[in-house]
Amino acid sequence: MSTFGASTDPRPRRVDDLISSELMAKLNQVDVMSRKIFAGKLQGERRSKKRGISVEFADYRHYTHGDDLRFVDWNIYARLDKLFIKLFLEEEDLSVILAVDSSKSMDWGNPNKFTFCQRVAMAIGYIGLVNLNRVTLYSFNSNGLLPLPNLRGRRRVQEIGAWLLKREPEGGSGFDDAMRSIALTRQGKGVMIILSDFMFKEGYEKGLRYLGGGGYDTYCMQVLAPEEIDPAKHGLTGDLRLTDIEDDDSAEVTVTGPLLRKYKENLNAYCGKLREFCVRRGMTHMTIDTKTEISALMLDYLRKRGLLR
Amino acid sequence: VTWLTPLAGLILAAALIPPLILLYFLKLRRKPMPVACTMLWMTAREDLQANAPFQRLRRNLLLFLQLLALILLAIALMQPQVQAGQFDGGRVVILIDNSASMSATDGPGGLTRLDIAKRLARDRIEAMYGGGMFTSSPDETMIVAFSDRAEIISRFTNSRQQLLDAIDRIRPTHGETRLEEALQLARAYTTNVVDEMGEARPTGEPAHIELFSDGRIADLADQVLRGESITFHAIGTDDPDNVAFAAISAERPFDRPTHIEVFASMINFNQYEVSCDVQLSVNGTARGIREINIPAARLDDESGELRPGRNNVSFAPFEMARGAVIELANLRPDALLADNIAQIVIAPARRLNVAIVSPQGWVIRNVVDSIEPARLDILTRAQYEERAAVGPLDEYDVIIFDGYEPENLPAGRYLCFGPPPPIEGLNPYGRADRQLILTTREDHPVMQHVNMDRVFIRDFVLMQPARDVTILAEGNQSPAIVHAVREQVSVIHVAFDPLDTYWPYERSYVYFILNAIEFLGHFGDAVISQTLRPGQAISTRLPSSATDVQLIHPDGRVESLNVADPTQVSWGPIELAGVYTLQWREPNVTEPQLRAIAVNLLSETEGDLRVQDEFTIGRDEVIGHRAGRTAYVPLWPWAVGLCIALLLIEWWVYHRKTAM
Numbered sequence: 001m002s003t004f005g006a007s008t009d010p011r012p013r014r015v016d017d018l019i020s021s022e023l024m025a026k027l028n029q030v031d032v033m034s035r036k037i038f039a040g041k042l043q044g045e046r047r048s049k050k051r052g053i054s055v056e057f058a059d060y061r062h063y064t065h066g067d068d069l070r071f072v073d074w075n076i077y078a079r080l081d082k083l084f085i086k087l088f089l090e091e092e093d094l095s096v097i098l099a100v101d102s103s104k105s106m107d108w109g110n111p112n113k114f115t116f117c118q119r120v121a122m123a124i125g126y127i128g129l130v131n132l133n134r135v136t137l138y139s140f141n142s143n144g145l146l147p148l149p150n151l152r153g154r155r156r157v158q159e160i161g162a163w164l165l166k167r168e169p170e171g172g173s174g175f176d177d178a179m180r181s182i183a184l185t186r187q188g189k190g191v192m193i194i195l196s197d198f199m200f201k202e203g204y205e206k207g208l209r210y211l212g213g214g215g216y217d218t219y220c221m222q223v224l225a226p227e228e229i230d231p232a233k234h235g236l237t238g239d240l241r242l243t244d245i246e247d248d249d250s251a252e253v254t255v256t257g258p259l260l261r262k263y264k265e266n267l268n269a270y271c272g273k274l275r276e277f278c279v280r281r282g283m284t285h286m287t288i289d290t291k292t293e294i295s296a297l298m299l300d301y302l303r304k305r306g307l308l309r
Numbered sequence: 310v311t312w313l314t315p316l317a318g319l320i321l322a323a324a325l326i327p328p329l330i331l332l333y334f335l336k337l338r339r340k341p342m343p344v345a346c347t348m349l350w351m352t353a354r355e356d357l358q359a360n361a362p363f364q365r366l367r368r369n370l371l372l373f374l375q376l377l378a379l380i381l382l383a384i385a386l387m388q389p390q391v392q393a394g395q396f397d398g399g400r401v402v403i404l405i406d407n408s409a410s411m412s413a414t415d416g417p418g419g420l421t422r423l424d425i426a427k428r429l430a431r432d433r434i435e436a437m438y439g440g441g442m443f444t445s446s447p448d449e450t451m452i453v454a455f456s457d458r459a460e461i462i463s464r465f466t467n468s469r470q471q472l473l474d475a476i477d478r479i480r481p482t483h484g485e486t487r488l489e490e491a492l493q494l495a496r497a498y499t500t501n502v503v504d505e506m507g508e509a510r511p512t513g514e515p516a517h518i519e520l521f522s523d524g525r526i527a528d529l530a531d532q533v534l535r536g537e538s539i540t541f542h543a544i545g546t547d548d549p550d551n552v553a554f555a556a557i558s559a560e561r562p563f564d565r566p567t568h569i570e571v572f573a574s575m576i577n578f579n580q581y582e583v584s585c586d587v588q589l590s591v592n593g594t595a596r597g598i599r600e601i602n603i604p605a606a607r608l609d610d611e612s613g614e615l616r617p618g619r620n621n622v623s624f625a626p627f628e629m630a631r632g633a634v635i636e637l638a639n640l641r642p643d644a645l646l647a648d649n650i651a652q653i654v655i656a657p658a659r660r661l662n663v664a665i666v667s668p669q670g671w672v673i674r675n676v677v678d679s680i681e682p683a684r685l686d687i688l689t690r691a692q693y694e695e696r697a698a699v700g701p702l703d704e705y706d707v708i709i710f711d712g713y714e715p716e717n718l719p720a721g722r723y724l725c726f727g728p729p730p731p732i733e734g735l736n737p738y739g740r741a742d743r744q745l746i747l748t749t750r751e752d753h754p755v756m757q758h759v760n761m762d763r764v765f766i767r768d769f770v771l772m773q774p775a776r777d778v779t780i781l782a783e784g785n786q787s788p789a790i791v792h793a794v795r796e797q798v799s800v801i802h803v804a805f806d807p808l809d810t811y812w813p814y815e816r817s818y819v820y821f822i823l824n825a826i827e828f829l830g831h832f833g834d835a836v837i838s839q840t841l842r843p844g845q846a847i848s849t850r851l852p853s854s855a856t857d858v859q860l861i862h863p864d865g866r867v868e869s870l871n872v873a874d875p876t877q878v879s880w881g882p883i884e885l886a887g888v889y890t891l892q893w894r895e896p897n898v899t900e901p902q903l904r905a906i907a908v909n910l911l912s913e914t915e916g917d918l919r920v921q922d923e924f925t926i927g928r929d930e931v932i933g934h935r936a937g938r939t940a941y942v943p944l945w946p947w948a949v950g951l952c953i954a955l956l957l958i959e960w961w962v963y964h965r966k967t968a969m
Contacts, residue, residue: 108345199346241339251347262353
């Protein structure tokens with residue numbers, strides 16, 4: 001049996017294996033951001049659920065009846081003899097939903113794709129909890145959708161970690177059903193992050209369409225192992241019978257230069273199509289190599305892509 | 310192209326090619342490899358196949374290359390050879406010409422033709438028996454070396470080493486090229502095979518003959534192939550340089566019997582005039598050099614034969630009363646050295662001992678007296694019979710019977726007048742009268758200056774001589790003078806009594822008697838002792854008391870001859886030209902006695918060194934293959950080389966497909 005794509009790292013056993021204290025310290029400065037909700041607030045159409053304690057000034061508007069007099073800018077009133085309300089950026093508790101693909105196909109690659117997703121989910125969950133957002137985790141495969149709903153506050157970090165550690169990749173993806181269930185049970189708006197390789201033989205289109213209706217600022221994080229991105233570089237050669245670890249489907253190939261080129265073309269096309277699909281529906285697609293450092297991903301890449309700030 | 314071991318290659322091909330094809334037909338044993346998802350791989354594979362209609366063929370390029378490599382390997386194992394001529398199995402007789410012309414040094418690096426023939430024959434043996442790893446076992450091969458006689462060097466065997474050793478044993482001779490005996494030997498051994506039990510069993514298959522020669526075969530016209538196939542390997546070059554001695558002779562001038570005059574005839578086989586220095590040596594000491602120009606040889610327009618240019622050379626008489634070995638050497642180097650030397654042995658000048666038995670008158674006695682013989686004895690019939698009954702009359706060189714019919718005729722030389730001597734082959738059958746002489750053999754030394762036109766014979770003996778009896782004078786009814794040789798007896802018989810004719814009054818009568826005595830007296834040891842050719846036998850008469858007879862070869866080798874009767878010493882056949890010396894001892898003489906015998910090549914057939922590429926045996930045309938042009942070229946190294954190249958290409962193609 002070849003070692004191609006086999007994970008050499010042990011599966012994380014403890015929460016510390018998922019997220020280190022150093023990373024936690026770094027992530028304390030980061031919050032999850034939603035472009036959609038941000039935009040809404042600027043228009044002032046949304047009311048906050050809790051009193052804003054923020055001091056971050058945003059804008060002015062005319063005072064209307066019923067407004068809290070505490071927010072009237074008296075200085076402007078003195079100068080202009082008109083009442084203006086100061087508007088502040090609201091620190092809303094954002095709903096952060098993390099959906100982790102725990103199908104068998106995720107248990108592959110070196111570094112392992114599932115372990116990588118566990119770590120990313122842990123890190124984003126941590127950010128969500130630290131910033132007092134409402135964090136919901138889902139694990140989905142063909143066996144069904146397993147939720148860990150509505151966690152808030154830093155104290156729930158261990159709970160997320162423990163839940164993530166318990167997840168074992170198995171079965172098919174069940175992506176469509178899982179997305180449908182999530183869409184049906186959604187509570188309010190928020191950021192939806194899907195961690196998966198999106199290698200679904202039944203297709204990803206139907207599942208993603210459930211999420212396209214609005215309400216979610218959806219991020220499709222396509223996690224791929226280096227062996228998937230460049231198989232030749234990782235020693236895939238010879239006359240092979242490739243077996244799909246998810247459904248035992250096999251494909252007999254003779255790995256040749258043209259075949260490898262065609263594979264890369266197909267992979268790029270697949271990812272490109274997914275990206276295009278996402279863009280058309282206001283979603284964000286990103287392809288992530290499991291070789292990427294979690295800290296770099298969190299502090300650099302996801303910030304640039306607007307998920308974190 | 311011949312295949313030395315076709316079976317090995319076929320077995321390899323049969324063993325490996327079908328499994329290889331089967332492997333390609335069977336599913337490739339693929340390495341299982343788990344992947345996260347086969348979806349992209351499947352589409353990639355399908356795309357590739359969809360986009361490349363020749364994918365199947367391209368993938369099979371490897372199979373094609375491997376098949377080709379295997380086939381080449383099989384071909385290499387079959388050991389293909391480009392060979393001169395066709396050979397399709399069966400028993401092989403290798404005939405190697407070791408005649409004089411094969412000693413020509415016109416090969417590369419001064420190799421003789423025989424050296425080249427032996428090398429080619431060795432190659433042939435190697436190719437047949439020792440060529441490769443999986444040699445098929447060909448039939449047996451026999452090796453015969455031939456010149457004017459054939460010698461089996463190796464009987465039929467399939468032992469490679471034995472055959473190679475046999476080829477090494479072949480030595481050059483100075484004989485002429487004659488194929489008949491070699492063909493007879495080949496036939497005798499192929500049609501009657503003596504098996505291990507010593508029983509002869511006939512085989513019906515004619516042999517395949519591999520002839521290594523320069524093609525100058527003297528007796529081609531008489532030969533016919535009887536089913537044998539023949540491959541002729543022509544050896545030699547087209548225009549080798551050769552000038553040869555064609556004849557040599559010496560005479561003691563009539564007026565100066567202690568002097569010697571030497572003549573030689575030289576022939577030029579080159580188609581240009583040559584100038585030669587001819588050196589005369591006497592007993593190994595040079596006595597003089599003469600320059601001689603010999604005209605160019607020319608090709609006869611009608612027959613296409615080469616007519617060599619000729620010229621004669623003579624050396625002025627010089628004093629040499631004793632016996633001597635005279636050697637003429639052509640100092641101009643050419644391709645064949647053997648015919649650049651001619652030797653001759655001169656007997657010491659001596660007068661003869663003559664006996665006349667019962668002379669009928671004074672005429673014969675006076676005539677014999679006039680030549681001043683060393684000794685002239687007149688014997689009565691009783692004296693002669695008494696001596697002849699005891700043994701040979703060695704003391705006389707010539708015995709003359711005048712009208713006497715002896716009872717015994719011991720070894721000796723006789724001149725008989727009248728009654729026929731008791732010797733077989735004369736076949737007298739009566740008497741007749743009135744005869745005229747019609748013709749005489751004027752070219753015979755005895756009949757020189759003998760004019761018998763006016764001789765009328767009244768009474769004579771009728772004869773019906775055997776074929777080997779030389780008729781010197783033919784009458785209108787019966788031969789009148791004959792010369793018969795029977796072992797050690799040489800007789801000139803005159804079938805009438807001269808005194809019954811007017812002949813004694815003719816000058817020719819005196820000439821005849823002098824010629825006959827000179828001829829008989831020097832027969833065998835006269836001025837020139839026997840000059841022999843290679844291939845002939847030395848046959849001479851030594852004194853009956855000779856013991857410890859030895860033959861000293863030209864190369865100095867001494868061979869003891871087991872001689873039962875010294876009066877009949879024979880040895881042969883002679884293989885090499887040169888001076889052979891017989892040495893013997895006589896009682897009461899301390900010094901060993903010597904007699905030299907010269908053997909000269911003097912052959913125009915062998916002197917013509919041009920290679921004859923084609924000849925006809927009977928009705929079969931034989932076309933030669935030149936050595937060096939179509940030697941045996943083994944092809945298997947090429948096949949192996951190509952196979953390796955193909956494997957490299959296959960390896961490259963495979964890696965190009967698998968690598969990025």
